[in-house]
Amino acid sequence: MGAVERSMSLRANAVGCRRSGRPILREVDLDVPAGTRLAIVGPNGAGKTTLLRTLCGLEQPAEGRIRLGDDDLDRLPARRRALSIAVVGQDEHPSAELTVAEAVGLGRTPYRSAWAIRNSDDHAIVRSALEQVGLGGWEHRSCTQLSGGERHRVVLARAIAQQTPILVLDEPTNHLDAAWRLRLMQVLDDLEATVIAAMHDLDLVLRHFDSVAVISDGGVTAHGPPVEVLTPPLLASVFDVSGTVVPHPETGLPHLLLDSPTSPAPQVYATKENR
Numbered sequence: 001m002g003a004v005e006r007s008m009s010l011r012a013n014a015v016g017c018r019r020s021g022r023p024i025l026r027e028v029d030l031d032v033p034a035g036t037r038l039a040i041v042g043p044n045g046a047g048k049t050t051l052l053r054t055l056c057g058l059e060q061p062a063e064g065r066i067r068l069g070d071d072d073l074d075r076l077p078a079r080r081r082a083l084s085i086a087v088v089g090q091d092e093h094p095s096a097e098l099t100v101a102e103a104v105g106l107g108r109t110p111y112r113s114a115w116a117i118r119n120s121d122d123h124a125i126v127r128s129a130l131e132q133v134g135l136g137g138w139e140h141r142s143c144t145q146l147s148g149g150e151r152h153r154v155v156l157a158r159a160i161a162q163q164t165p166i167l168v169l170d171e172p173t174n175h176l177d178a179a180w181r182l183r184l185m186q187v188l189d190d191l192e193a194t195v196i197a198a199m200h201d202l203d204l205v206l207r208h209f210d211s212v213a214v215i216s217d218g219g220v221t222a223h224g225p226p227v228e229v230l231t232p233p234l235l236a237s238v239f240d241v242s243g244t245v246v247p248h249p250e251t252g253l254p255h256l257l258l259d260s261p262t263s264p265a266p267q268v269y270a271t272k273e274n275r
């Protein structure tokens with residue numbers, strides 16, 4: 001394995017995930033071939049973030065094995081791990097005291113020796129990552145002067161600048177407007193890296209991911225190509241919505257039409273305990 005690899009496979013074998021000691025997921029098997037895109041979907045609280053954190057080593061698996069290429073994740077030294085996987089959390093913000101260039105430049109940290117300063121390659125990579133997220137020329141702005149969507153694009157640019165063969169993104173379209181949701185998908189389409197992303201927008205999953213893993217009931221309940229997995233019965237049983245996939249009248253590409261929830265929202269009654 002080396003930093004020059006553009007994409008890398010990730011395999012999870014019988015992985016169990018816990019949060020604060022509590023079991024969340026069991027027997028998770030995933031095979032993400034190098035250079036492909038996997039979407040992790042499921043209702044709120046199903047365990048998508050927990051799974052992503054486990055797959056990138058931020059949480060220890062309770063059981064099972066995770067392999068990046070030919071290596072066991074738990075045996076990779078921290079620097080090799082940072083050269084292999086870039087991670088963007090669900091609500092991550094760049095540090096307020098940094099400029100945009102400094103925040104994105106953090107993605108270059110694993111490439112530097114302890115005392116080295118940033119070189120001209122790093123500057124060019126940071127500039128290019130900022131251009132990919134539409135923030136070209138924003139290098140000297142303070143991160144305090146950004147909107148929520150702009151801050152999110154800075155964090156995505158940091159992950160792009162890290163130039164890792166695997167990108168793990170937790171709800172990458174959060175905070176983005178309609179055009180930037182679509183543009184971000186195009187940016188991910190164009191990367192050679194393997195992409196694993198938790199997604200709530202199932203419509204984008206249909207057209208921009210090679211496969212989808214559905215998390216519910218404490219495990220992976222379906223896994224495969226999005227058009228084969230996101231069927232009306234699955235949408236009803238897992239997501240509690242009635243919906244169907246139709247071809248776009250001009251492009252023929254699949255789009256998801258969501259109609260209505262299949263059951264009313266659960267009522268929360270005031271009790272002595274929650275009043």
Ligand SMILES: Nc1ncnc2c1ncn2[C@@H]1O[C@H](COP(=O)(O)OP(=O)(O)OP(=O)(O)O)[C@@H](O)[C@H]1O
Nearest residue numbers: 019020022024042043044045046047048049050051
């Ligand atoms: N630090 C924690 N300690 C204990 N339990 C946690 C912790 N973080 C999350 N959980 C619980 O673990 C379960 C899975 O949470 P997780 O954040 O992985 O779900 P998710 O599928 O990403 O949800 P969402 O779509 O709402 O972001 C939930 O029941 C949640 O309440």
